Amino acid sequence: MDIDAFVVRNQGAWFRLGQLTDQARKPRLLSADQLDELVQLYQRVSSHLADARVTYAGDQALVGRLTLLVTDAHSVLYSQRDVELKRSLRDFATVTFPRAVWGIRWFIAASGALTVVPWVVFNVWLAVSPRAVDAVGPAALRDQYIHSDFVDYYRSGSASAFANQVFWNNVRVAVLAFAAGILVCVVTALILANNGAHAGMSGGLFTNVGEWQKFWGLILPHGLLELSAVIVAGGAGLRIGWTVIDPGDRTRLAALGEEGRRVGTVVMGLVVAFLMAAMIEGFVTGQPWPTSVRLGIGIIGFLLFWGWTIAFAVDQRRNDMSDDRRDRHDRSAARKLTKFDPGRAAPTGARATTGPRP
Numbered sequence: 001m002d003i004d005a006f007v008v009r010n011q012g013a014w015f016r017l018g019q020l021t022d023q024a025r026k027p028r029l030l031s032a033d034q035l036d037e038l039v040q041l042y043q044r045v046s047s048h049l050a051d052a053r054v055t056y057a058g059d060q061a062l063v064g065r066l067t068l069l070v071t072d073a074h075s076v077l078y079s080q081r082d083v084e085l086k087r088s089l090r091d092f093a094t095v096t097f098p099r100a101v102w103g104i105r106w107f108i109a110a111s112g113a114l115t116v117v118p119w120v121v122f123n124v125w126l127a128v129s130p131r132a133v134d135a136v137g138p139a140a141l142r143d144q145y146i147h148s149d150f151v152d153y154y155r156s157g158s159a160s161a162f163a164n165q166v167f168w169n170n171v172r173v174a175v176l177a178f179a180a181g182i183l184v185c186v187v188t189a190l191i192l193a194n195n196g197a198h199a200g201m202s203g204g205l206f207t208n209v210g211e212w213q214k215f216w217g218l219i220l221p222h223g224l225l226e227l228s229a230v231i232v233a234g235g236a237g238l239r240i241g242w243t244v245i246d247p248g249d250r251t252r253l254a255a256l257g258e259e260g261r262r263v264g265t266v267v268m269g270l271v272v273a274f275l276m277a278a279m280i281e282g283f284v285t286g287q288p289w290p291t292s293v294r295l296g297i298g299i300i301g302f303l304l305f306w307g308w309t310i311a312f313a314v315d316q317r318r319n320d321m322s323d324d325r326r327d328r329h330d331r332s333a334a335r336k337l338t339k340f341d342p343g344r345a346a347p348t349g350a351r352a353t354t355g356p357r358p
Helices: 003-024 032-055 060-103 105-128 130-136 139-153 159-182 186-208 212-245 252-285 291-339
Strands: none
Touching: 003 032, 003 060, 032 060, 060 105, 060 252, 060 291, 105 130, 105 186, 105 212, 130 139, 130 186, 139 186, 139 212, 159 186, 159 212, 159 252, 186 212, 212 252, 212 291, 252 291
16 A cells, blocks of 8 residues: 555544543543543554554654554553552542441441450450369460460561461451351351450460460450451351341342352451551561550551541441432422422313313
8 A cells, every 4th residue: 555545544543542642641531432442543553553664664754653652552551550450449448348347337246246255254264263274274284375385376487477377367267257157147156256265265364374464465466456357257257147047139149149249348358457467466466575565556557457447438428328318309309390390281181270161
């Protein structure tokens, strides 16, 4: 094809590609259809560039022009993907995850009770009952556990390897507590109660010998965030179990699919909490620092994660309530307009109430 004919035939597509590329530098100005058009034009002009480099290699101006168009469009398209990824992550952190957590708040409360009640019962029982303490195990083993094994656990191996081990263990427990909810809540409840009972037994042994400060000083720095995240994962599992028990007006399969997608985002968001807790447990809990310092770091991590989540959950709840009120107001106004519209046709067969009678 003659070079002039090549340019005349394709310059409209080149101009449009340049136009859309400039517009795409501000993503809000580009619709979904325009983005699709941009991708198609990018692919087409890329083929034009390949042809020009072979057939019209002597015209450096043409090759340079097409190279610039394709390069600009390429950079914009890939930066657009980065923008969309950042937007998706931001929406997940500020809307999707907080809203999902708020939606299962009563199941989280039940999960907390299933964990805390056995914890308190076993802690108090072992703290005050010598017979219960003797039932746990021989005195030599108890003494070794209290004075060496418990502390050594947090100082075993490198901090990074220990943090990695803790992270994956916590994720496994959370996923298990969530997935087991499908068994009508029973297995999830047992997992939560078992976690609480074991923590209560450890606390009771330390309290019985007057070492409760050591126990809480090693548990709370990472435990505030770690245990609360496990409780929330358990709440998600209980929600799944309750869906099996009471699917409402949906089939059980449809209800499980819908609720699984909704509360599954909770478990995804908890990965961040488990990562933070593992970093604290690996790099802070076992350090020979004052308890106040280690505990302070744990409290900061706890408040950062849950403060963020609760703040955005409350904000989303407020926005949802405002939208509901606006919708009710609009529907009410529409009914009033329909009711008092003088142009509305009279019902069939209605008699006139004014004017002369025949």
